Amino acid sequence: MPGIRLSTSPWWQARFRGCGYRWTLGREAILEVLSKSEEHLSAEDIYLRVHPKYPNIGLTTIYRTLDILTDMGLVWKFDFGDGRARYELIEGSKKMHHHHLICKGCNRIVDYTEFIEEEKELVKKMQNSLSKKYNFKITSHIIQFYGFCSKCDKQKD
Amino acid sequence: MPGIRLSTSPWWQARFRGCGYRWTLGREAILEVLSKSEEHLSAEDIYLRVHPKYPNIGLTTIYRTLDILTDMGLVWKFDFGDGRARYELIEGSKKMHHHHLICKGCNRIVDYTEFIEEEKELVKKMQNSLSKKYNFKITSHIIQFYGFCSKCDKQKD
C-alpha cells in the first residue's frame, strides 16, 4: 500500500543506479533509518525500525541491502564481539571519520575523533609503505581500543 | 590411552594454576598447537590438529579453552570476516606485537610489524587521553588494514 516515494530522494539513489542496482522502497527505507541513526545498528535493529512504516520489508532484504552497501563502501560493517554484525553509515550528514572504544564488559561503544589528524598522517605513511611491500591495494582501516568502561571496571570483583 | 604428560611443561601451566584453573591434557594439547603455529587458526583448525594425537578431546573443549585463554590475555581472538573466529597466541616464542592486512577478496592475512615504534608512541598518547576523557580502562587495541592482495586485485572484473 505505501507506494508513494519521498519527493526528495537523497544522492544514494544515483549512487545505486550508477552501480547497476535498482532503486527500491526497501533500500530507501533502510538508508533512511541508517542516516537518521547515530548508533551502531544490527540488521535486526534496522528491521525493527523499518517495520512500523514498511511492514512488508523482510529481514532478508535488510541483510541483502547491507551487504551491497558494505561492498559499495557506503556502510561500515563491524564485529564488536556481541555475536551480531553492526552497521554504520560512513558518509552520514555530519558524521566524520572516527574510531571506537569497546567495553569488554557491557559492549558499550564510544565513537571518538581525537587524534584523527595525527592518525591520518601515520596511517597514510603506513598505507603507502605497506601496500608497496606486500603488494596490497589498501582501501580502508580500522582502529579499535578495547577495555572497560567506568561502570564495568568498578563491578569487576 | 595417551595419559603421559610431556616432561617439559611450559610456563602456561603455572599461569593457568595461578588463575585458579586446573591443568589438563586438553589445555596442554591446545597450547601446544597454538604455540607451534604461525597462522590464524579457527577453533576447528585447532581441533583438527589436536585430534590425531588426542582423539578424546572434543570441539567443545577447544572453544572453552580458547575463551579462557582470551580472557587471560594469552590469546588474541580475531574476526577477519570469514564467519569464524580466529585465534593467535600473543606471547608466542618469537612472535612480536603486530597488526594485520586483510584481503577482502580471498581473506589472506598478512602480519606486519612495520611502524610499530611510531604506532606505539601514538597509541600510548591516544590511550592516555582517551581513557581520561571517556573514563575507560584501555587494555588493548587492534589496527587492521583492508584491501585486495595482488592476486585478487587483478581478477577483479
Add this chain to the structure above:
DNA sequence: CTCTTAGTGGAAATGGTTTTCATTATTAAT
C-alpha cells in the same frame, strides 16, 4: 587414597545469517 568439584565430550539447542524459490516490482524498450 579419598573427596570435592572443575573440566569434559557428545548430543542437542541456539541464533545470526544465508539460501531457495515462487512471486513482485523496477527499468528499458516498445
Add this chain to the structure above:
DNA sequence: ATTAATAATGAAAACCATTTCCACTAAGAG
C-alpha cells in the same frame, strides 16, 4: 501506457559456528 526482461523480494527452510545441557571423568587439595 504496455510490454518484456530480469533484478529484487519475502517467507520458510537450511546452514553452521558457537553455546548449552548433563551425566561422567579426572585434577589436585588434604
